[in-house]
Amino acid sequence: MSLPLRIKSSKNRVITEPIPLKPGWYILSVLSLLMGFASISTDLYLPAMPLMGRSLGADAGMIELTISGYLIGFSLGQLFWGPISDRYGRRPSVAVGLIMFVIGSAGCALADSTNQLIIWRIVQAIGACAGVALSRAMVRDLYEGNRAAQMLSTLITVMAIAPLIGPSVGGQILAFSGWRAIFWVLVGVGVITLAALLTIPETLPAARRNHEPLGRAMLRYITILRDKRVLGYIGTGAFLYAGMYAYVAGTPFAYISYYHVPAENYGLLFGLGIVGIMLANILNSRLVLRYGYDKVLLAGCFVCALAAIVTAIAAGSGWGGLWGLVVPLLVFASTTGLIVANSITGAMALFPERAGAVSALTGALQYGSGIFGSGLLGVFADGTPCPMGWIIAFCGIGCLLSTTLLLPAKFRKPGLTANTEAHNTKKY
Template structure:
C-alpha cells in the first residue's frame, strides 16, 4: 500500500502533459502537484547534486601542471588525486545508501555536503601532494551522498518510466559540468592561484547546502527502512543475488568501463598519436558531451511512450555495435582521426539511453530500498570505470588500439548483461 498522502509532489508538473497547478486525476496515487517553479527548483538542486562528481574533478584539471610545480610533485602523484577521488566516491555511496533509507534523504545529503565543503577547504590549504590526495578522499566521501541520494529522491517521487525520464533530464543538466568545468577552471587561474578553484568548490557546496532546505523531505518516516544499519549494510548480499538487478547494474557498469577507458585513453590517442593540439582535443571532448546531452533529451521524450527497458536495450545494442567500430578504427586506422572521434562520440552518446534507464530499472526492483540500490549501482558503475581505465592503461602501446578493444568488450558486456539477466521466467529485459 502506498503512502500517497505523505509523499510530496515535487516535480510531477514536469511530466509530459501535466500543467502547473493541475490536480492529478487518479485513485489517490499522487497528490496535487506543486507549481512548475517548484519542479524547476527540484531540477536545479538535484542536477547540481548529481554533477558533484564532475564538478569536483573537471574544474581543477587545468591547474594540475601548476599544482605540480607548487607542491613539488610529479604527474604520476598528481594523477592519484583523481583515482583516489574515484575510490572514495565509489565506497562512499555504499555508506550513504542505507543511511538514506533509514533516516530520510535530506539530512544525510546535508551532512555529506558539509563533509564535501571540509574536504574542498582541506584541498585548498594542502601544502603537499599526499595531503591533497587525502583531502580529495574526504571530498569524495561527501560528494557521494548527494549523488546516490539524489537518484533515490527521484525514485521516491516518480514511477519507473517517469523516473527514467527525470533522470535523463537531470543528466542533461549535469552534462554541463564537464562541458564548462575545464574552461571555468582555466578562467579562474587567469586571475587567481590554483587554491581559488577549491575555494570555489567550497562556495558551490555551501550554496547547494542552503538550497537543499528549500525542498521538502521525499521519504516520510512511515516509508523508511527500520532495519539496523549493521544489518542494512549486510543486506547488500541479497541485492547482489538478484539476477534482474545485476542485469541493470551490469549493463551500466560494463558501459562505464568503456567510458572511463575512453577518458583515460583519448588524450594520448588524440594528442600523442594524432598530434592534435590540446585546444582541439578540448573541442572534441565538448562534442562528445553535446552528443550525450542530445541523447538524454531524446530518451526523456521517448521513455514514457516506449518504456525504459526497450530504450535501454537499444542503448546497449548501440554500445556494442559502436564499440566494435571503435576497435576496428583504432586498430586499422581506418578513417584516421575523424573515424575514431566520430565512433567515440556515438559510443558516448549511448550513455543517454543506458544509464538513466538502467538506474530506473534497478530502483524499481527494490523500491523500498532505493538508497541501497542506488548506492550499489553507483559503486559498480564507478568501480567498473576504474577497471576499464586501468586495463586500457596496462595494455597501452602508444596507439589507440588497446583503448578501442576495451571499449568494444565493454559494449558487448553491457549488452550481454542485459540479455542474460532477462532469461528468467521468460521475462526479457
C-alpha cells in the same frame, strides 16, 4: 519540511504513502545540481592534468590515479549513504556529504604532493557521492516506473550542462589562476549547493523510513544482489561506467599530448560528447514512455558495443587521425543517455521500499567499475590512445552481454518488457 502523506488500505493493511506532487523547477534544478557532482568534481580539472603532473613531479599514470582514488571513495561511500538516508532521510544525509565535499576540495587545493592529492580526492568523493546517489532516490520517492526513467533522463540532461562547460571553464581558470584555483572554485560550488539543499523539502517522510539497525540494513545488499535482474541492470551500467572513465582519464593525453590539441581547446572536443549525452537523454525521455525503459536500454547497449569496437580499431590503427578517434568516442559517450537512467530505474523498481540502498548499491558498483577503467589505463598507458581504445571496446561488449544474458527472457520477446505493470506498482 517534507512531503504530505495520505493513508490508504490494502488487504487489511494501512499504507502511508506520499501524496503525488508535481515538483517545481527549483526542486528539480537542485536535484540536477546534486546529480552533477560526479562530473563537476572531475571534468573541471581535466585540462589541468598534464600541468598538475609537471607541478607535482608526477607522470601521467600517477595523475590518472587521482581519478581512480576519487572513484574508490565515490563507489564505497555510496554503500553507507544509502541505508543512512533510508533511515534518517535524504536531506540531512546529503547535507553531511556536501560538508565533506567542501573539506575534501579545500584539501586538494592545498596538496603539495600527488599522494596528498589522491587522499583528499577520496574525501571529496565520499562527500560528493551522497548527493549523486540520494538525488536519484529522491526522484524515485517522487515518481515510479517509466515516469521515473523519464524524469531521470530529463534531470541528467540539465545536469549535463556542468560537464559540457566544465573543461572549458577549467581551462580558463587554469590559464588565469593555476590548477589550485580550480579546487577553490569547487569549494564555492559545494557551499552554494548546501545552501540550496536546505530550501527544498524532504522527500522521504518519517513514516516511510527503514528503522532497522544500519548493520542489518547493510546486510540487505546481499539480498538485493541475489536478484539476477538487479545484476543485469547493475552490470550494464558498470561496464558502461568503466569505459566512460577510461574515456575521461585517457582523452586529455590522447587529444592534448598525442594529437597536440591545445589545452584550452580540449573542452570543445570533450563537450561534443556531453552534447551527445544530452541529446540522447532527451530522446530517451520520449522513447521510454512509448517503448518502456528495458527496450530502450537494450537498443542503447547495441549501439554502445558497436561504437566501442570502432573506437578500438581507430585508436590502434590511427585510422582517420584525431577525428577518426573523436567520432566513435562521441557515439560511445552519447549512449550514456540511453543506458544510465534506464538501468538505474530498472534496479530501483525491483526494490522500491529500499530505493536509497538500491540507488547507492547501483552507483557504488557502477562508479566502482570506473576504478578498473581508469586504473587499467594508468597501468597500461604507453603514450598512445591504443590502451584506452581496447579498454573501451571490452567495456562496450560487456555492457551488451550484461543486458542480454542477465535480464529476464521475456524482456527479449517482441511486445514485452521487464517493467510490467505489476513490476511498476509495488507499494511501500
